[in-house]
Amino acid sequence: MSSSTSPAAVTSGGSAGRTAGQSDLIGARLPKWALPVAAAGAVAVALGLKLLFDWSGWYTAFFTAAAAFVVILTSWSFSVEGRRRAKDRFASTLVYACFVAAIVPLALILGYIAVKGIGVFSADFFLRSMNGVTSRDEGGGLYHALIGTLEIVGIAAVIALPIGIFTAIYLVEYGRGHFARAVTFFVDVMTGVPSIVAGLFVYTFLLLGFGMRPFGAAGAIALAILMVPVSVRASEEMLKLVPRDLREASYALGVPKWRTIVKVVLPTAMSGLITSALLAIARVAGETAPLILLVGYTASINFDPFSGDQATLPMLVWDQLGKRSGTASTALTEGRAWGAALALVLLVLILNVGARLLARLARPKTR
Amino acid sequence: MAKRIDVEDVNVFYSDFLAVEGASINIAPLTVTAFIGPSGCGKSTFLRILNRMHEVIPGGRVSGKVLLDGENLYGPGVDPVNVRRTVGMVFQKANPFPTMSIYDNVIAGYKIAGTRKSKNEMDDIVERSLKGANLWEEVKQRLNRPGAGLSGGQQQRLCIARAIAVEPSVLLMDEPCSALDPISTQAIEDLISELKSRYTIVIVTHNMQQAARVSDRTAFFNLAGVGQPGRLIEYDDTAKIFSNPTKKSTEDYISGRFG
Numbered sequence: 001m002s003s004s005t006s007p008a009a010v011t012s013g014g015s016a017g018r019t020a021g022q023s024d025l026i027g028a029r030l031p032k033w034a035l036p037v038a039a040a041g042a043v044a045v046a047l048g049l050k051l052l053f054d055w056s057g058w059y060t061a062f063f064t065a066a067a068a069f070v071v072i073l074t075s076w077s078f079s080v081e082g083r084r085r086a087k088d089r090f091a092s093t094l095v096y097a098c099f100v101a102a103i104v105p106l107a108l109i110l111g112y113i114a115v116k117g118i119g120v121f122s123a124d125f126f127l128r129s130m131n132g133v134t135s136r137d138e139g140g141g142l143y144h145a146l147i148g149t150l151e152i153v154g155i156a157a158v159i160a161l162p163i164g165i166f167t168a169i170y171l172v173e174y175g176r177g178h179f180a181r182a183v184t185f186f187v188d189v190m191t192g193v194p195s196i197v198a199g200l201f202v203y204t205f206l207l208l209g210f211g212m213r214p215f216g217a218a219g220a221i222a223l224a225i226l227m228v229p230v231s232v233r234a235s236e237e238m239l240k241l242v243p244r245d246l247r248e249a250s251y252a253l254g255v256p257k258w259r260t261i262v263k264v265v266l267p268t269a270m271s272g273l274i275t276s277a278l279l280a281i282a283r284v285a286g287e288t289a290p291l292i293l294l295v296g297y298t299a300s301i302n303f304d305p306f307s308g309d310q311a312t313l314p315m316l317v318w319d320q321l322g323k324r325s326g327t328a329s330t331a332l333t334e335g336r337a338w339g340a341a342l343a344l345v346l347l348v349l350i351l352n353v354g355a356r357l358l359a360r361l362a363r364p365k366t367r
Numbered sequence: 368m369a370k371r372i373d374v375e376d377v378n379v380f381y382s383d384f385l386a387v388e389g390a391s392i393n394i395a396p397l398t399v400t401a402f403i404g405p406s407g408c409g410k411s412t413f414l415r416i417l418n419r420m421h422e423v424i425p426g427g428r429v430s431g432k433v434l435l436d437g438e439n440l441y442g443p444g445v446d447p448v449n450v451r452r453t454v455g456m457v458f459q460k461a462n463p464f465p466t467m468s469i470y471d472n473v474i475a476g477y478k479i480a481g482t483r484k485s486k487n488e489m490d491d492i493v494e495r496s497l498k499g500a501n502l503w504e505e506v507k508q509r510l511n512r513p514g515a516g517l518s519g520g521q522q523q524r525l526c527i528a529r530a531i532a533v534e535p536s537v538l539l540m541d542e543p544c545s546a547l548d549p550i551s552t553q554a555i556e557d558l559i560s561e562l563k564s565r566y567t568i569v570i571v572t573h574n575m576q577q578a579a580r581v582s583d584r585t586a587f588f589n590l591a592g593v594g595q596p597g598r599l600i601e602y603d604d605t606a607k608i609f610s611n612p613t614k615k616s617t618e619d620y621i622s623g624r625f626g
Binding site for chain 1: 456529
């Protein structure tokens with residue numbers, strides 16, 4: 001392949017990076033140390049400007065450094081590698097920047113909660129309730145709130161997940177025409193219902209309408225209302241992923257439709273359905289507004305979700321910050337609040353991991 | 368036992384679109400019939416009406432009669448599920464159930480349908496069907512392994528075993544070898560020659576040489592033009608179709624002038 005004849009035919013923006021004798025197929029690349037050097041240069045520029053213009057604080061400097069990095073890297077790439085690669089680097093940098101921007105707050109939140117909450121963790125913290133513990137006392141725990149959250153979210157799941165899965169089965173396997181379209185539309189609308197509205201609905205209906213006092217299952221009903229649309233949507237997507245020729249194979253054997261769904265479609269989609277169930281649970285595990293209206297709060301342990309106030313983890317946070325009684329929080333109560341918040345995060349995390357393990361076990365195997 | 372099929376003046380629709388027009392055919396029991404024709408001419412559609420799979424597609428409907436040993440499959444009160452137990456089907460792309468083992472795949476026609484069988488009966492059925500599909504020797508040591516872990520040709524034979532396990536009277540095959548390599552194709556063609564002593568077989572194929580090798584009689588389908596419905600052009604003994612066809616379009620197709 002002749003390599004010395006046609007530098008003009010090359011598409012790259014500059015022939016500066018190509019030495020004589022290089023083939024047309026090889027494009028110039030930036031050296032491997034280009035990225036760190038560009039970053040260092042950007043930081044230097046930002047620091048220089050900071051000193052020059054006497055900026056107080058670091059935010060302007062940070063964003064200047066970021067902008068300078070993009071400019072330096074892209075223009076350097078343009079001169080060496082050409083227009084196409086420069087555009088690629090520009091887009092890649094933006095994508096990575098967005099990723100970092102999304103991850104950093106999450107990491108900060110998780111880190112902060114962990115650091116603040118871990119100090120208060122102890123065996124006692126998980127086994128005691130707040131009965132008799134005032135804002136000036138040490139000790140106390142979240143046992144009552146943990147029970148409450150587990151029971152209420154559990155009841156909500158028992159109500160919402162079957163409704164969600166059956167609706168998804170209807171929409172995917174049976175629904176045609178106007179009714180199915182209406183169902184899809186209303187499910188989409190329900191996804192946006194604010195949690196306080198769901199709580200208010202159940203409050204007006206049950207507590208005001210029947211004159212009942214707050215109890216745990218009422219909160220579970222409101223949470224179920226919030227869970228159903230998430231469960232329907234996610235389950236629907238998982239069922240749609242089952243290939244059509246599996247259903248046809250089953251029909252061709254003379255298997256009725258409902259048995260095909262139960263014995264072929266659902267088992268094939270099972271790992272996805274488990275993940276959807278978890279998504280729905282995670283959506284509501286921390287919702288506080290319905291619980292304020294419907295479940296109330298108590299400092300002592302209540303195992304019965306059908307009568308009397310129950311404590312829940314979000315409400316424990318709220319209570320410990322003094323909002324329920326209108327008092328100020330102390331270092332002790334704040335510590336417990338962080339502990340409860342960390343416990344809630346860990347609970348969702350454990351559910352997550354557990355569900356993924358289950359999903360992996362349920363996945364169709366190929367070996 | 369193997370039955371004869373008589374189709375009388377059938378029109379096949381997708382909602383309002385007429386896909387196959389005025390097709391009539393008589394298929395004798397214990398024979399292999401091949402449907403050939405260019406892409407989109409309606410041969411797969413026509414195959415699917417023989418076991419009432421066409422109506423699974425939204426908007427699919429059929430007018431006319433399809434008689435299985437004289438009984439109209441589209442008669443009033445006929446349950447499509449029962450029809451499909453009598454007329455089995457093997458698809459183009461092998462589709463073993465991914466959540467089930469090889470054993471469960473073969474017995475699926477009974478297990479999923481909820482028909483109770485004792486363990487011994489099930490073992491017998493599995494062994495008989497896998498032997499009938501020429502797959503027994505290859506998998507008898509690993510019946511509990513997942514069905515999806517086999518090679519393409521083995522999966523297709525597994526699907527054939529699954530189809531014959533429910534002892535249908537007719538076996539429909541929709542381009543069963545088009546996704547397979549020549550060795551696996553040979554294995555399946557040999558299998559068809561054996562199966563024809565027990566079942567009536569109808570096979571749709573794109574491959575004319577395969578039709579010539581495997582079938583007793585051949586039906587040629589064609590489209591009159593773009594957007595026109597497909598029609599059955601000629602139906603005759605395979606030897607005659609491929610050496611001395613009556614219709615000009617048949618001759619053009621088999622000599623490769625189009626399609």
